[in-house]
Amino acid sequence: MKIMLINPNTTQYMTDSILKCARRYASPGTELYAVTASFGVSSVECYVDEYLAAPAVLREIMRGEALGVDAYVIACFGDPALQAARELTDKPVLGIAESAIAAAKMIAPCFSVVSVLDRSVKVTADVVSAYGAAPFCRSIRSTGLSVLDFGKDTDRGLSALAEQSRRAVAEDKAECVLLGCAGFVDFVEKLQRELGVPVLDGVSPAVRFAEALVGLGLRTSKVNTWTSPEKKAYTGYPFPDMNKS
Amino acid sequence: MKIMLINPNTTQYMTDSILKCARRYASPGTELYAVTASFGVSSVECYVDEYLAAPAVLREIMRGEALGVDAYVIACFGDPALQAARELTDKPVLGIAESAIAAAKMIAPCFSVVSVLDRSVKVTADVVSAYGAAPFCRSIRSTGLSVLDFGKDTDRGLSALAEQSRRAVAEDKAECVLLGCAGFVDFVEKLQRELGVPVLDGVSPAVRFAEALVGLGLRTSKVNTWTSPEKKAYTGYPFPDMNKS
Amino acid sequence: MKIMLINPNTTQYMTDSILKCARRYASPGTELYAVTASFGVSSVECYVDEYLAAPAVLREIMRGEALGVDAYVIACFGDPALQAARELTDKPVLGIAESAIAAAKMIAPCFSVVSVLDRSVKVTADVVSAYGAAPFCRSIRSTGLSVLDFGKDTDRGLSALAEQSRRAVAEDKAECVLLGCAGFVDFVEKLQRELGVPVLDGVSPAVRFAEALVGLGLRTSKVNTWTSPEKKAYTGYPFPDMNKS
Amino acid sequence: MKIMLINPNTTQYMTDSILKCARRYASPGTELYAVTASFGVSSVECYVDEYLAAPAVLREIMRGEALGVDAYVIACFGDPALQAARELTDKPVLGIAESAIAAAKMIAPCFSVVSVLDRSVKVTADVVSAYGAAPFCRSIRSTGLSVLDFGKDTDRGLSALAEQSRRAVAEDKAECVLLGCAGFVDFVEKLQRELGVPVLDGVSPAVRFAEALVGLGLRTSKVNTWTSPEKKAYTGYPFPDMNKS
Amino acid sequence: MKIMLINPNTTQYMTDSILKCARRYASPGTELYAVTASFGVSSVECYVDEYLAAPAVLREIMRGEALGVDAYVIACFGDPALQAARELTDKPVLGIAESAIAAAKMIAPCFSVVSVLDRSVKVTADVVSAYGAAPFCRSIRSTGLSVLDFGKDTDRGLSALAEQSRRAVAEDKAECVLLGCAGFVDFVEKLQRELGVPVLDGVSPAVRFAEALVGLGLRTSKVNTWTSPEKKAYTGYPFPDMNKS
């Protein structure tokens, strides 16, 4: 089984840490490919970033189809272009926010998310609402640090995440904490030990759920909304085959 | 990995078909135990049935703890006693309605459920609402046949399911169909071929998601709501160890 | 008019105080029967307790039918087995949470509930949501004391209730306080005097609303969802007549 | 116990039939006063009517306070001026829509309302939503007849109500029918016999619930929202005492 | 283009300041008429006030129709009688709460409202909910001052508004502040400078949106709900032509 992990931003070290995390949690027989967006933005923190990251995600889906990929994971907590990706393939496509939320609901009655910048809170809130999970979400907190700040000073990052996670549990009564950025995968285990509640990144559940869907033989429904795009002119993108698709 | 499948009703042949379905979809290394409720009701179709089935579900969870089970599946579409089961163990416990809904949301923008009796529709609606999935649910239809009718005359059952599923797709614009009874697992593949949209039972995704959660090392949050019950007097049930738990 | 008060737990002194409260508020001609669950749990504080208490509630409904009871009150704030009870009789059945909430909405624009343990908050929240009352509920607070703690040290119990009720009014802007446990009926009048907002238990409104429904000649709708359970095999419960019902 | 029934419109024969209905269902010791709006509109079917009926309702509340009334019923299905009425007295005030809905939720899992004109449907929908009852409401149907049409030709009125009620049950799956106009109280018993589901007017449950609240010693919360209006200049209404209140 | 501004209360100086604000923001060619309620209440702060103010609003609409008015603005933040007004004319009618909320949603992801008395918060909350804006509203705060207090001591008023607005931004994370009373129009510019977030009154956007709707040639839909009231007897109001309308 081949699963492609798509890092929607252009920062290679984040792709590396996403892949490392995925490898630790994937089943033995699963082949993992991790790709970095070939154009777009170096980190995804706002709506401009979401939209500029999306086309490169779609490009990787198209490439994956040629490679015989069995399932895709979009590894950014805003799940950029998720519905569009599902139009381009009938193989399962999972977002890491979607997967983290689905897993959290199976092991806790409610959760909080800890995100990066204050401005990123609404991007996350939109995602939580879109999945019908608002009634289970106690709060969305932010550290005030950017995605790339976490790469530069991991101690400071861990400390900020721990502080907000503690407050989510103590003040907001969260019973599970989701880390709202693919860049946080390295912090999960330390935080879990410290907090005493389950701490989830989204990458590892997305990989396992992708395996599950493939194992079940499930394909994306192509009956209407997510069927392939109509034939029309696509211009300006490095998508050689799109006009013929 | 040991997964216990709990059939909340007392009908052995349903346990058998649940186990058969689970075996077809489980991963190679997974050991499956299927147990039949040792007391309660022969089928679950109304609220009385839900409540009389629940204690036997809890008994099986307690037994499973002694046996070293890694995860549990409650194999009845009302997910009876699910939250209570999570109080009795920190191993993942999944309901089949919960699992079918979670899987459906990953592969389709909306779904319908086809249930047994007309009266069973509200039991199913309560479950769909409780999981925050009402915005994704186009309709809950019923066949007018009881759980046990399906066992007695499978052709008539299949025909009734097919009819309601077709109407869910054509009239209600469902893009995926969930079979709202554990007794329907044998009909999935035929219906899927006929309908052209994904058709899901809940047993197979529950098994795969249970494997996923165990593989991720996730445990039910014990920080507050789903911690073990307080010590108190439990009487009248065949639960030898409950008072000491 | 005969009203049966069903205490879903097995603790006799709680039944006594429920009956005392009901007597103080019932109309002159009303006959009150109070029964204690003949098996199950000594107090109801979590989901395990809810499910283990439910069968005994149903047993009392069946007994009440033989006795010519006109209406039933399930006297535990989680309203355990309420919908199931309505399947077993066409006489009105009221839960005390349902009744407290209905009364509160008639006399105040919003309310808070004060419950027992922290873990009990979600059980109460599920009930509030199920009745469509979430928009009117400002908060659900807990005292951190168990049901039985209140019986052991009433001064401490009263003090904890008063503290949380005051905070509900001052911080959460509640304009009415509901006491979220049948064991709190003795505290209502003292709290009301102290707080300056209406304080409601659920037992007294349930009795009066039961009288009202009987006086109106209303019966539970038997057209579909809450009709009698289908004939099927029920085993393991002390319900002599169930299989014939 | 004195209960004042306020007919918000100026049509005396409707007051008479409201009083007749109330007398049939009130408890023995209850004194009933029925008053007709002394100014305003001859029937309430749209928003203009609601607003022009409201001041006369408030005037009757003020009069009732002088007469020592124990509880009030606003007998029009739009519950005009209900929240305002609660500001003018601490005695319970009930609307008939509110009461019909509260009673329906106690005896059926869902209901439909049958209203007068097509245009009246939204007035009713606003009321249903305001009480948090939208999830329980299967449909709001209209007969296309005006309030006063029902007085002129009762056979035609009954036939139109029966037709829409039947469709509510058969097509919309309502398990209880509410008659959405105080002018329909005379049709309840005939419809109930014909339909086989509970049929409710709002007047009779409002009277019984008013008795219940008085019996419980409950008063409207005066802590904030519904406290007495601030002293200010009121002009142009026949409210002699308002400026001094 | 003629726009009529209706002050629903009887206080002339508030009409003057509403008109002054409207003049500052209206387009060059727009003629503005400002009228003061000819009967009713001197300020609108509670439900009694809303209902006693409504008939005079409707009277002004009827007068406006005779004068050839092109659009109406109801200049009180509770939008009293808005739906009723739309029944009496096919010219656009806008409420200032509706307009402030619509404008806020176009320039900010979320807002808070600052209102007058604590008791006024629910009147405002009802309006916010009725327009479907609750998901965008972070909080409704109150100053504890009455409408007329603001006229008496503008420094104290400004200071109280500034304090609550600052807390809305800092504590509730509002990104825009709406001033929840027509009497606050004079404070907008000072508050905006001080707060660093957009501050909106409702009068100025209502005037501009009214111009927009007239410019677009849009008329209120008369197909059903908001068509003219049926012919019936209207008594007790100074509406000479109502019975003939």
Place this chain on the structure above:
Amino acid sequence: MKIMLINPNTTQYMTDSILKCARRYASPGTELYAVTASFGVSSVECYVDEYLAAPAVLREIMRGEALGVDAYVIACFGDPALQAARELTDKPVLGIAESAIAAAKMIAPCFSVVSVLDRSVKVTADVVSAYGAAPFCRSIRSTGLSVLDFGKDTDRGLSALAEQSRRAVAEDKAECVLLGCAGFVDFVEKLQRELGVPVLDGVSPAVRFAEALVGLGLRTSKVNTWTSPEKKAYTGYPFPDMNKS
């Protein structure tokens, strides 16, 4: 006042008809610029299209800033990249779906939208939900024709729109019809005459609301969510200045 109309697709004749419509409804002093996406897709009908259209929209916003534009209109009914556009400028940015919905709510109690392909319904539903307008939306219907079909055969297009609009009014009880595609602006007047209910495109209200916001001096809130993107690396887009912004 300069307003830029951005056609998110690459089809010039649609830009022309958008501009023609805007000119007919804009105020005299308003300068209108209409631009066609310089890359992306020839029509927007699915999620892939939404995401591939978005970057060109952002590019036009950046160009507009250099040109001294006062407000922007994104002229595609999915409002692609709306929140992102607001991050790039403090001038008002309006979507045509947002504007049509806001206008509809001011003149009708409820509306339906008629869209292009069946698959486009969910894109529209997502937009309606995101603006909190779901409670006002009676239905979203589709014609089964693509955006470009309407350009090829306008008679067939008009006929399909008329058919679905009539059904929206007759069957779904819509009191206003929104045309859910910028390509439908030429059909508004004919449909309005035929249907007897208000028919709205989104372009004309967006232009007028943009004028209104500019006239009010309102700017997009920059305090948090929609502030300018953080400095980071943007690659692969023809945005010369983005990395320095």
